[in-house]
Amino acid sequence: MQTLKVIKIGGNIIDDEQALHHFLEGFSKIKGPKILVHGGGKLATKLANQMGVEVKMTNGRRITDADTLDIITMVYAGKINKNIVAKLQANQCNAIGFSGADGNAIVSEKRPVKDIDYGFVGDVLKVNTNTLEVLLNNQVTPVFCAITHDENGQLFNTNADTIASELAIGFAKIFKTELYYCFEKNGVLQNVNDDDSVIENINSENYKTLINEGIIADGMLPKLNNCFHAIKHNVHKVCIGKPEMLFSLNTKHTTIQA
């Protein structure tokens, strides 16, 4: 079984032109089938401010109304995605930009309203691998932004970490899939202020302890839930760390184990 790498990059790379340039150079050299998933960074908030569109928050979480969905579609699928694709082409990596609507790749449904109506936020229902597999087999690299659709013409804002894990899971029947979450730290840290205090292995057992001790909290919780979700659904390898973990074997990072 061939290996497929699904690699997610976040705002810290997207928002830093030099870092993005450097990452895409390295990414282009990775051999074999690969998929890139990118977050949005601060550009969407900047555009919303420029356009005078109010950023609506409830309990600290952003609500995606119709105007916000338009902004996200413009920034994520337009500006960021197309610039990444153009830069990959410049590095001889034949990329095609994707939202979940393209090739009907990722189908989602509107997040059910319980206490809060998040608006146009989609929870993933299904990954369709057919068209993507044809492209991967033709040495084409899909580049995903964090937008999905409902097969009825509606686009949805969807968490980029979730898109990465669902793609890795969806392809696990065809490839030996590896999932890499790149962010600004060397991995999950024992001490948030010490970038060398990487917890190199997390399994379902020490995970509980780390949560109870408050070492894993806040934004790391949903990220690690995505990791365990992937590992439990036949993804072969899940890693969290700086992008350098992809390019240099002796870069510290966290590996998630079953």
Place this chain on the structure above:
Amino acid sequence: MQTLKVIKIGGNIIDDEQALHHFLEGFSKIKGPKILVHGGGKLATKLANQMGVEVKMTNGRRITDADTLDIITMVYAGKINKNIVAKLQANQCNAIGFSGADGNAIVSEKRPVKDIDYGFVGDVLKVNTNTLEVLLNNQVTPVFCAITHDENGQLFNTNADTIASELAIGFAKIFKTELYYCFEKNGVLQNVNDDDSVIENINSENYKTLINEGIIADGMLPKLNNCFHAIKHNVHKVCIGKPEMLFSLNTKHTTIQA
């Protein structure tokens, strides 16, 4: 040789939600390989106004500076393209959105500066059919916005009519290609105020007469130059008219002949 239809729609359809919905329903039912090319409509100007970005004109033509290119990339490749793709999926047409950077499909160079520097405007150099052909053979419909790239990481604003004709020409070695320009009139009109006065056939001979008589002028000139360029480069059929010409055989339209 199989027939490939390349169909271009302009602002009059993009800007009218009902018209776009109706068009995409009909387009989805067209059998065989097909490519959709869409213009931008008024949304880019609207966004520029909202963002306070000045629209720079020289001799009546828009100059694409870096801010304008960003806006065009957001609106054309983001909002318009992804909404069209999602609506085609809702009509069981498996579409993938493309700029010229995606799949390295359309390579251009910055328009040379003579009297005017148009900024980030690209003239098409080459169409790469390889990746697109794989998709067409897998019943996938590429949907192109009017953006190209230079293979060095730079995106360019490019005329949508030109993109359509260059795609039709590029595929003429593989398919029997047909090129359809859909706009708000029934075709080239003898009398601009009479939508029934369609000139049903234009060839290189009566074309000159029509120009000399001032019947073909202004915006119709570059459109017809694209048509003749296509016909001279092995495109099998070139038509101009309302979208209905695609769906109903007895709809009046203009056909361009060698």
